[in-house]
Amino acid sequence: MSGHHTLSVLVENKAGVLARVAQLFSRRGYNIYSLAVAPTDDDRFSRITIVVDVESSPLEQITKQLFKLINVVKISELAPDQAVERELMLLTVTASPDARSQVIELVQVFNGTIVDVGHDQLTVMLAGQPVKLDDFEDLMRAYGIVELQRTGRVALPRLERQAPRLRSVKGKAG
Template sequence: MKHTVSVLVANKSGVLARIASLFSRRGFNIDSLSVGTTDDPTVSRITIVVAGTNQVLEQVTKQLNKLIDVYKVSDITKDPSIDRDLALIKVKAGSNTRSEIMQVVDIFRGKIVDVASDSIVVEVTGNEEKVNAIEELLRPFGILELVRTGKIAMARGEK
């Protein structure tokens, strides 16, 4: 099972490295990792997606809580939450396929952020399933390049 863990940490150099090394030392694979500052510039939120059992998650949570610069660790896997991924997809686009690609992008409420003579760059945001779906629909046109963020997530309701 994949678990989504939200970690509030001090916005200092080296904190992310210590957290990543904690996972690697214990043999846990990180499926996704995203970091950004919060409304407080001294605090960053790290969203980590890790595959494993509940016991794996419990062990990771305990280890994270032992780190000095970690303020709060929350498993938001089963909580009501909002999550998003972002992808930029460069698709081969000739004059005969450009309009069809634009229709696919429009259906997924994506944006065309760059147009060249032989390609289009598409930006799409949404949950993992939505990003996967548009990627599969664009694949037959010829994906030239693809970059995806990791999941970012936030629990619904009050802090």
């Protein structure tokens, strides 16, 4: 994941906005690594969380070009250590009777949920940090992954840790 950056893009909730964003990326030769879109609490706006492959182009140019889209209202770059990032995965894994208990054990270790059970397959839901999903995916590979779907990450800026009073004192001193 080095060379990837997360952009949180607040856009007007209007027809065709996602097409404009996606088209800008392809037109300018940037790569999208993952993309998640959903309305915000204010139904006039949606938030698009884009993970970009920055090796394809400087991040600054991507954000400037994005900001030129009329429907883009705000862009925040979320550096990994300054953001809370989560992703959801659905994964169907082969779990024949003799392996089933091992799989269930691993699901429990990762705080996953079994959402569907078949004759010799299980479907698991797992939400968490993207890297945790990567680990789980690696472990399941040994049993045979039948299908896998990840949502792409969503992110919000990390909150201030210091108490407000301490912060304001520091602000005055500094």
